Amino acid sequence: MTPAALARAVATAWRRLPTSAGRGGRPLAAAIAVLLVGVMALATSGRGHADDGANWVRIDSFQVNDTPVEQSTAYPVPYVSDCDGTDSPPRCGPPPAQWSIAKRPVQFCTFVQNRPGWLSDAQFRDSVRQAASTWNKVEAAIGVSYVGDCQGTRWERRNGVNEIAFDDERNVLTGATLGLTESSIAWAPPTNPTIRRIDEADIIIESSFANVPTCLTSTITHEMGHALGFGHSSNPADLMYASVDLSHPETCHLAPTDSEKERLQGLYGVDQLPTAELPPDFAVPVGFQVNLPVNATDPEGQQLTFVWEQLSGTSVEMNSFGALMSFQAPNLAGILQFRVTAFDPYLHSASATVSVTGYLSQGKLTYGEVPHEGGFALVIFGGGNSLDLVYASGCPPQSATFWTTDAVGRFVIYLPGTTVAVVNAAWDAKWGGEPIPAGTPILGRCR
Ligand SMILES: [Zn+2]
Numbered sequence: 001m002t003p004a005a006l007a008r009a010v011a012t013a014w015r016r017l018p019t020s021a022g023r024g025g026r027p028l029a030a031a032i033a034v035l036l037v038g039v040m041a042l043a044t045s046g047r048g049h050a051d052d053g054a055n056w057v058r059i060d061s062f063q064v065n066d067t068p069v070e071q072s073t074a075y076p077v078p079y080v081s082d083c084d085g086t087d088s089p090p091r092c093g094p095p096p097a098q099w100s101i102a103k104r105p106v107q108f109c110t111f112v113q114n115r116p117g118w119l120s121d122a123q124f125r126d127s128v129r130q131a132a133s134t135w136n137k138v139e140a141a142i143g144v145s146y147v148g149d150c151q152g153t154r155w156e157r158r159n160g161v162n163e164i165a166f167d168d169e170r171n172v173l174t175g176a177t178l179g180l181t182e183s184s185i186a187w188a189p190p191t192n193p194t195i196r197r198i199d200e201a202d203i204i205i206e207s208s209f210a211n212v213p214t215c216l217t218s219t220i221t222h223e224m225g226h227a228l229g230f231g232h233s234s235n236p237a238d239l240m241y242a243s244v245d246l247s248h249p250e251t252c253h254l255a256p257t258d259s260e261k262e263r264l265q266g267l268y269g270v271d272q273l274p275t276a277e278l279p280p281d282f283a284v285p286v287g288f289q290v291n292l293p294v295n296a297t298d299p300e301g302q303q304l305t306f307v308w309e310q311l312s313g314t315s316v317e318m319n320s321f322g323a324l325m326s327f328q329a330p331n332l333a334g335i336l337q338f339r340v341t342a343f344d345p346y347l348h349s350a351s352a353t354v355s356v357t358g359y360l361s362q363g364k365l366t367y368g369e370v371p372h373e374g375g376f377a378l379v380i381f382g383g384g385n386s387l388d389l390v391y392a393s394g395c396p397p398q399s400a401t402f403w404t405t406d407a408v409g410r411f412v413i414y415l416p417g418t419t420v421a422v423v424n425a426a427w428d429a430k431w432g433g434e435p436i437p438a439g440t441p442i443l444g445r446c447r
Pocket residue numbers: 035036037222223226232240241242
């Protein structure tokens with residue numbers, strides 16, 4: 001950008017409200033409000049030695065806008081540490097500031113004190129959760145972890161905790177400002193930085209925020225964008241555009257644009273979402289032990305963690321061992337629905353759901369019985385599906401084994417307790433998706 005263009009950008013960067021529309025009785029009709037501003041010229045710098053021995057220069061109250069340097073208005077969205085014409089390197093400029101790998105995903109906690117009266121504690125936390133989830137959908141090697149309420153009673157600068165709070169007696173928000181992010185940024189070496197690091201970011205939200213929930217969530221999401229390393233975009237379609245109109249909630253964007261997602265990838269690198277897949281919906285006789293394996297992968301091969309939830313049906317006790325969840329179907333017929341969500345280390349996620357129908361089995365043996373204490377027996381099955389056979393045998397599904405013969409007389413095995421689909425492939429193929437015919441001879445063993 002040429003100096004002249006830069007000066008123009010700075011001059012038009014702030015769309016402020018008249019002060020009559022400020023704190024307290026802000027009329028919605030006049031409410032074009034600035035999402036983030038740094039009117040306090042509090043930036044102070046100091047030097048110190050970080051753990052890694054590098055000679056770091058640190059700005060303790062790095063305001064993303066206005067004085068001293070950190071406002072940036074350009075398109076595509078600039079990085080928070082880009083120079084904006086009011087200051088010069090090494091305070092600003094390349095390389096862009098980012099969180100160290102050890103501090104990703106960036107962990108935030110909340111203070112519910114001083115929230116606006118129309119907003120409940122739970123609604124506020126939901127807004128923060130939604131904002132974090134929005135950033136975690138971007139396929140960049142960064143994420144946001146919302147950990148619930150903070151310790152203590154108010155946010156503090158430079159305490160090593162990333163806090164989201166409403167403005168308090170310190171009045172850091174003035175005029176029509178809806179939100180502000182204060183970041184602590186350090187660089188090294190002091191004169192020609194090769195690394196620039198975000199050490200802490202605190203987000204402060206207007207305590208008399210108007211009752212426009214979409215715009216509150218938008219503001220929190222926007223501020224998180226600053227916390228992750230963005231300045232302001234000059235494109236009104238961008239989440240990182242500096243202002244919104246509270247009387248037109250459609251100006252309160254809820255997610256970064258493709259251009260902003262690319263910029264985040266430019267800052268941290270690409271990291272793709274994992275995938276998760278559950279078996280197709282299936283049915284089991286009531287009372288059966290069920291193993292539910294999720295087939296999940298991470299494109300980068302990173303370790304995944306899993307959260308299992310029961311969405312509907314008679315509540316069961318879920319025993320989860322990561323990628324495998326097991327439970328005992330209730331003794332009542334009915335439909336149970338489950339969801340699993342796989343998370344990669346940046347909290348990118350993928351979900352899958354499955355319905356499991358518990359039914360009253362009609363399965364019975366018309367000849368013989370399978371000994372429960374061990375050993376084989378030949379029985380004749382009265383017909384039904386494979387699980388009806390298990391039900392009819394009375395054997396524990398986890399340890400039972402059955403055999404039949406294929407067209408050329410070879411044994412085909414059925415292990416109801418296996419979690420490896422291929423084990424029963426020949427058995428399933430033999431029946432071709434149809435019930436096992438009545439009168440089929442089966443060799444069975446309970447354990
Ligand atoms: Zn902003």
